[in-house]
Amino acid sequence: xxxxxxxxxxxxxxxxxxxxxxxxxxxxxxxxxxxxxxxxxxxxxxxxxxxxxxxxxxxxxxxxxxxxxxxxxxxxxxxxxxxxxxxxxxxxxxxxxxxxxxxxxxxxxxxxxxxxxxxxxxxxxxxxxxxxxxxxxxxxxxxxxxxxxxxxxxxxxxxxxxxxxxxxxxxxxxxxxxxxxxxxxxxxxxxxxxxxxxxxxxxxxxxxxxxxxxxxxxxxxxxxxxxxxxxxxxxxxxxxxxxxxxxxxxxxxxxxxxxxxxxxxxxxxxxxxxxxxxxxxxxxxxxxxxxxxxxxxxxxxxxxxxxxxxxxxxxxxxxxxxxxxxxxxxxxxxxxxxxxxxxxxxxxxxxxxxxxxxxxxxxxxxxxxxxxxxxxxxxxxxxxxxxxxxxxxxxxxxxxxxxxxxxxxxxxxxxxxxxxxxxxx
Amino acid sequence: xxxxxxxxxxxxxxxxxxxxxxxxxxxxxxxxxxxxxxxxxxxxxxxxxxxxxxxxxxxxxxxxxxxxxxxxxxxxxxxxxxxxxxxxxxxxxxxxxxxxxxxxxxxxxxxxxxxxxxxxxxxxxxxxxxxxxxxxxxxxxxxxxxxxxxxxxxxxxxxxxxxxxxxxxxxxxxxxxxxxxxxxxxxxxxxxxxxxxxxxxxxxxxxxxxxxxxxxxxxxxxxxxxxxxxxxxxxxxxxxxxxxxxxxxxxxxxxxx
Numbered sequence: 119x120x121x122x123x124x125x126x127x128x129x130x131x132x133x134x135x136x137x138x139x140x141x142x143x144x145x146x147x148x149x150x151x152x153x154x155x156x157x158x159x160x161x162x163x164x165x166x167x168x169x170x171x172x173x174x175x176x177x178x179x180x181x182x183x184x185x186x187x188x189x190x191x192x193x194x195x196x197x198x199x200x201x202x203x204x205x206x207x208x209x210x211x212x213x214x215x216x217x218x219x220x221x222x223x224x225x226x227x228x229x230x231x232x233x234x235x236x237x238x239x240x241x242x243x244x245x246x247x248x249x250x251x252x253x254x255x256x257x258x259x260x261x262x263x264x265x266x267x268x269x270x271x272x273x274x275x276x277x278x279x280x281x282x283x284x285x286x287x288x289x290x291x292x293x294x295x296x297x298x299x300x301x302x303x304x305x306x307x308x309x310x311x312x313x314x315x316x317x318x319x320x321x322x323x324x325x326x327x328x329x330x331x332x333x334x335x336x337x338x339x340x341x342x343x344x345x346x347x348x349x350x351x352x353x354x355x356x357x358x359x360x361x362x363x364x365x366x367x368x369x370x371x372x373x374x375x376x377x378x379x380x381x382x383x384x385x386x387x388x389x390x391x392x393x394x395x396x397x398x399x400x401x402x403x404x405x406x407x408x409x410x411x412x413x414x415x416x417x418x419x420x421x422x423x424x425x426x427x428x429x430x431x432x433x434x435x436x437x438x439x440x441x442x443x444x445x446x447x448x449x450x451x452x453x454x455x456x457x458x459x460x461x462x463x464x465x466x467x468x469x470x471x472x473x474x475x476x477x478x479x480x481x482x483x484x485x486x487x488x489x490x491x492x493x494x495x496x497x498x499x500x501x502x503x504x505x506x507x508x509x510x511x512x513x514x515x516x517x518x519x520x521x522x523x524x525x526x527x528x529x530x531x532x533x534x535x536x537x538x539x540x541x542x543x
Numbered sequence: 544x545x546x547x548x549x550x551x552x553x554x555x556x557x558x559x560x561x562x563x564x565x566x567x568x569x570x571x572x573x574x575x576x577x578x579x580x581x582x583x584x585x586x587x588x589x590x591x592x593x594x595x596x597x598x599x600x601x602x603x604x605x606x607x608x609x610x611x612x613x614x615x616x617x618x619x620x621x622x623x624x625x626x627x628x629x630x631x632x633x634x635x636x637x638x639x640x641x642x643x644x645x646x647x648x649x650x651x652x653x654x655x656x657x658x659x660x661x662x663x664x665x666x667x668x669x670x671x672x673x674x675x676x677x678x679x680x681x682x683x684x685x686x687x688x689x690x691x692x693x694x695x696x697x698x699x700x701x702x703x704x705x706x707x708x709x710x711x712x713x714x715x716x717x718x719x720x721x722x723x724x725x726x727x728x729x730x731x732x733x734x735x736x737x738x739x740x741x742x743x744x745x746x747x748x749x750x751x752x753x754x755x756x757x758x759x760x761x762x763x764x765x766x767x768x769x770x771x772x773x774x775x776x777x778x779x780x781x782x783x784x785x786x787x788x789x790x791x792x793x794x795x796x797x798x799x800x
Contacts, residue, residue, distance in 0.1 A: 163626050163631035164626045164627075166623045166626060167623040184609060185624070187605075187609075188600035188605045189601065219624055219656050219657070221654050221685075222655075223625040223655075224624055224627065227627065241677060250666070252656045252657040253657050273682060282657060283598060283599050284598060296593065299654075320627065329764035331765070332770055333770070333773045335770075337777040339777065340774040340775065340776065340779075340780075340781070341781045342775070342781070344777070345777060345780060345781025345782040345783075346782070346786070348778055348782040348784040349784070350785060351784070353786065460700040474731040487616065495586075
């Protein structure tokens with residue numbers, strides 16, 4: 119192989135990306151041309167009111183539609199005319215003011231800017247046009263005459279939309295004065311060309327695409343994106359589960375809890391003692407029999423004592439009985455007269471394997487293999503915790519009483535101590 | 544102050560029950576709060592109608608003057624502010640439809656002037672200005688919000704319920720011309736009572752906009768179902784391929800060992 123080959127997957131991705139980009143471009147172009155094609159010419163009756171307004175404006179530059187006649191009284195009209203004359207004198211541009219309702223079913227579809235544009239197109243007269251609608255909105259557009267720079271922009275909204283006729287005359291005069299003072303001769307800016315809304319298509323749904331559902335895009339997305347991800351996810355689940363389980367097992371040694379409730383201790387102790395009894399019954403000539411027998415006596419009596427006493431929590435005593443019973447069973451199972459003491463960190467881990475220095479305890483202690491391999495900083499979290507006499511979880515080596523007297527499990531032969539504690543000789 | 548009123552301190556007996564001098568809490572305790580507040584809750588909302596706003600100069604009264612002055616010249620008045628809702632021959636068609644119904648019919652097709660049309664406020668004013676003899680119809684260009692008032696000698700010829708029958712039989716937004724033509728047809732049919740009952744009980748027919756929206760939604764949900772199926776198929780296919788590939792690889796690895 120002399121030249122590097124692009125892997126087949128990368129080549130496929132390139133092709134897919136290129137196809138996607140091309141599709142997007144084509145779609146954009148198509149939608150743009152489609153929008154242009156849909157703009158139909160206006161029917162002739164759309165211009166009916168424009169012609170009426172245009173004809174009236176030819177005689178009088180201030181036009182108030184008879185339907186809105188009450189909006190401007192005689193005095194108001196005089197004031198507006200005065201302002202119009204002043205503006206024309208100052209700028210040299212003709213000024214036309216139209217007071218007209220512009221509902222959404224008008225020829226301009228309620229768009230005041232479109233109305234002024236259509237009016238200018240229809241009448242062909244250059245002027246500074248001002249439209250005042252029934253809702254109090256004032257729109258102005260300068261066609262072919264000096265425009266107004268953006269300083270002092272007034273959006274023409276009525277200050278209070280619930281009272282659109284409030285101070286209407288003042289606002290119109292203000293608009294005209296703004297033109298008079300703000301008009302600049304150096305530029306005649308034509309307002310942006312607007313397209314009137316297409317006729318008879320006002321209620322069309324927004325999306326004009328009627329070519330049915332897209333199949334390729336979701337299929338490819340599933341095939342190339344979601345599918346592989348899902349497959350990898352499913353592949354990863356069993357190993358992940360196994361890893362989590364193994365971690366937990368490693369952490370606790372052999373399914374030993376970190377926090378043992380008295381109930382757990384008493385049940386486990388009872389189980390171990392029963393098991394020890396059974397093992398003892400079958401033992402014959404076992405070197406560990408002596409140890410196991412003493413262990414059984416002590417543990418069994420201790421457990422009975424705890425059970426009889428009821429009330430107080432005696433986790434330390436339960437732990438003593440449990441650990442001793444286990445050691446007894448181990449003595450029989452391994453045929454060992456000196457079974458190992460339990461792991462110091464967590465006696466429920468099982469028999470200890472080697473010594474290691476324990477932080478905070480000074481001397482080295484015997485611990486199980488897992489604890490021996492654990493890093494120093496992790497040891498504190500591996501301690502067994504049981505209830506103290508007030509019911510709070512404490513580290514087992516902080517307990518007093520019988521458990522402490524047996525060295526927190528480290529004493530090799532605790533049985534005599536236990537019997538002495540119980541008052542049995 | 545002769546009354547033995549202990550000052551309310553945090554530890555005084557009545558403190559935890561609230562200050563009894565506060566009328567709201569005492570009203571609350573006696574269950575009077577809702578009845579006291581009910582008038583405020585029932586006040587109408589902010590939708591403007593021509594009658595409500597005193598500050599707006601265009602009132603039902605001024606509109607009635609204007610329409611009456613137009614009716615004196617021509618009994619059918621059609622606004623030119625709404626060409627998108629009305630066909631070019633609207634006036635001719637309405638005139639023809641209401642021609643020989645047995646009584647003079649006055650029709651005013653109104654634009655929406657800042658607020659929705661309040662025909663019920665307008666019609667009595669119009670009747671007073673027009674000598675109260677005939678049928679007076681006022682409606683919006685879209686055909687909605689129309690009302691009719693039959694007055695004087697016309698009550699003998701034209702049933703009161705004819706207008707409502709026509710209104711209910713048609714979908715909304717069909718346009719003023721269609722509603723007036725239907726009204727004339729109902730009057731001419733003479734079967735007003737039965738048709739009125741049928742129209743009132745039946746559901747209003749769906750408007751064109753409603754039908755278009757329903758079809759649009761149906762199409763979109765069908766599209767969506769197809770697209771999700773395609774997605775699911777693609778996902779299943781390639782996930783299956785990945786799993787199969789891994790399985791086969793594991794197998795060959797095992798046999799190779």
